Amino acid sequence: MIRLAIQKSGRLSEDSLLLMRECGISFQQSAGKLKAEARNFPIEFLFLRDDDIPQYVANGTADLGIVGENVIVETNETVDWVDKLGFGKCRLALAIARDATYKSIADLNGTKIATSYPRILKNYLQRHNIKAHIHEISGSVEIAPSIGLAQAICDIVSSGSTLLSNGLKEVDTVMHSEAILIATPSLSQAKKEILEQLRFRIQSVRKAQEYKYILMNVPNHAINQISQILPVLKSPTILPLAMEGWSSLHSVVREEEFWRVISQLKEAGAEGILVIPIERMIV
Ligand code: PRT
Ligand code: ZN
Numbered sequence: 001m002i003r004l005a006i007q008k009s010g011r012l013s014e015d016s017l018l019l020m021r022e023c024g025i026s027f028q029q030s031a032g033k034l035k036a037e038a039r040n041f042p043i044e045f046l047f048l049r050d051d052d053i054p055q056y057v058a059n060g061t062a063d064l065g066i067v068g069e070n071v072i073v074e075t076n077e078t079v080d081w082v083d084k085l086g087f088g089k090c091r092l093a094l095a096i097a098r099d100a101t102y103k104s105i106a107d108l109n110g111t112k113i114a115t116s117y118p119r120i121l122k123n124y125l126q127r128h129n130i131k132a133h134i135h136e137i138s139g140s141v142e143i144a145p146s147i148g149l150a151q152a153i154c155d156i157v158s159s160g161s162t163l164l165s166n167g168l169k170e171v172d173t174v175m176h177s178e179a180i181l182i183a184t185p186s187l188s189q190a191k192k193e194i195l196e197q198l199r200f201r202i203q204s205v206r207k208a209q210e211y212k213y214i215l216m217n218v219p220n221h222a223i224n225q226i227s228q229i230l231p232v233l234k235s236p237t238i239l240p241l242a243m244e245g246w247s248s249l250h251s252v253v254r255e256e257e258f259w260r261v262i263s264q265l266k267e268a269g270a271e272g273i274l275v276i277p278i279e280r281m282i283v
Contacts, residue, residue, distance in 0.1 A: 001042045002194040005062035008034070008047035012179050015087040016066045020045075023201035042194055053182075054079055060184045063191050064198075069177040070156065074117050079182040083199060086206060088179035090158040092117055095168040097145050102171045108132050108152060114144035115154035117174075124154075124174045142166040208281040212255045215274045220245050222269040229264045231257040233283070252278065 006016045017029070020038075027038040027045065036045045046062050050071050057065040058077035065079070068088050072079065094113070096102055105128050112133045115121050121134055135150050142162055144150040154174060157163060163170055181202070183195060211233070218226050226249060227236050236251040249270075258275065265273065 001037075001044055002063045002191050002198070003044045003046055003061075005046045005048050005053045005056050005065040005067075007050045007053070007067070010050055012050060012066060012068065012088045013047075015085075015179065019066075019085065019087075019202065019205065022205045023198065025201075041198075043198070051075065057182050057184050060186060063184050063187055064195065065182045066179055067182060069180050070117065070120070070175065072180065072182060073175065074119050076119060078185060080185055082181040082183050082195070083202065085179040085181060085202070086209075089177070090156050091176050092120060092154060092174040093157045093170045094152055094154050094172040094174060095142075095157075095163050095170045096152045098167050098169045100151070102169075105130060105172055111151040112149070113152045113154055114141050114150035116141055117154060120174060121154045142168060204280045204282050207283065208278040210254055211252050211278055211281055212258060213250070213252055213276040213278050214258060215248060215250050215272075215276070216265065216270040217241060217246055217272045218249050219269045220247055223247060223249065225268050226265060226270055229261050229268060231261065252281075 007013045020027070025038045025041045025043060027036045029036050029045075029047075034047050036047075038044070046056070048056060050067050053062070053065040053067040054072050054075040054077035056062040057079045064082070066085065068090070070090070070092055072081070094108070101107070108125070108130050109132065112135050113121060114135045114137050116136070116138055118134050118136045125132055125134075132152075135144070137144065141153045141155040143166060144153050146167060153168065156177075157170060160170060181199075187195065223238060230236060230251055230253060232251040232253055236249050239248045239250070241248055255275075262273070
């Protein structure tokens, strides 16, 4: 049995649980309960505040955790970074009042910067040779400039709308972040094997999200040309259509590459193109 710490309630909770369910792991999460055991995989979930997850994983109370890179770096706990998970994407950014002038990071010299990420900010300022006063606050960082608490803030940004609605503008990116699977450095051999099974499932879910199954009707004379345009995984499957001179071409392609070549496919004579999601992909 392996123990995975997940954020109890917050921005990473839903995606973390969804990922587990997509991995075919079923469990019941009762409201208010801090633990849940899976029915069909040797895993138990611990539901915690995200800030506590690195510490629980570092000291082995939890074997694994899903948490934002920003939290791992800020807490500075010793954990193994296993895999990035592709959700919870955001950046830690510096922002100032929209009407303040800003030419370069040197403009932050001598200012007061409010943040919930003092360690990351301190390192960043040191690397850039900036001497500023870091004012640590635990929440609502974005109101600090308008109430005169600080001239700048360093906070998490995703769409940027919170900055905008607080009269702020982003001036520099301190780090990019996404949810990541972490592990305690001293996993037993038995737990390492469970982790590998879990990683295998996670990768097949993530691959499936990246790729699409596509079908299209192509005139036989264009099969070669179309096969060359398509950035396929291996080689397309060609099946004859009832209509003379036409075939159905099936393949698996990376979605973003598919959109890049769609107009070339149509120009080459492809018709009736279908793009179908893939549930799991094992390559
Ligand atoms: O209660 P607990 O301590 O567990 O949760 P929390 O309130 O500390 O964290 P939570 O749930 O807000 O965020 C968890 C993790 O999600 C963060 O550590 C990041 O890794 C990631 N993440 C992704 C975000 C955002 N996007 C995000 N937009 N975390 C916070 N925000 C906040 C940000 O602080 C700001 O207030 O959203 C606002 C900005 O959003 P935009 O879209 O307006 O730019
Ligand atoms: Zn938190």
